[in-house]
Amino acid sequence: MWFRLAVVALVFLSASCSAKQSDPKVQVYSRNPGEYGKANVLICYVSGFHPPDIVIKLLKNGVEIPGSTQTDLAFEQGWQFHLTKYVDFLPQPGETYTCEVSHMKNTPKSFTWEPDM
Template identity: 65%
Template sequence: MKCFLAVVVLGVVLLGVNSKLSSPKVEVYSRNPGKYGVPNTLICHVSGFHPPDISITLLQDGVEIPDPKQSDLAFEQSWQFHLTKTVPFTPVDGKSYTCKVRHMQTVKTYTWEPDM
């Protein structure tokens, strides 16, 4: 009975939430100025999206970079969400570093640019 009541309450809350679709704003950057051959952290920060059906993948030359860390999904009072994914990397000249974001059925790729 408690489980059923919890589901009903959750449903009522979700119906009351402004469920307007909001596309994510994406920022791809490095923790320190991007220089080839210098260890750094690749960061992809995604914000302002709703609903929270999203995934973030960090890639080097189209291949997922192993062992990324992801923040907890968080939201603002407006019910727009934000999420950050990071991974250590050492930029190499000639390689591309990207953040692939899937929100609902839309997939877009964003490229990191070194500070050269």
């Protein structure tokens, strides 16, 4: 039994080592069309990255929004990973909502939510 586990671990290790580094693709959107003063969900979908060393933050006017939820790390073909982070929010005029992504401890990049208004 331990031999099978060792073989599976070696296969996983060799596959993940052969995968090359890929920068994340980021999409920021809301569950419903953006409407000021109406409760909504801010969603940041990050995909196509490797290795899985990543930090995702949802920000309102540059400050992290408390109470956000992040899905479990999942992988796609070619050992690229994807995650989704989301939080309830109440968009107001003049406020800026962004998703900040830092991959491999690189300088964070910000992606702004654009309301459908």
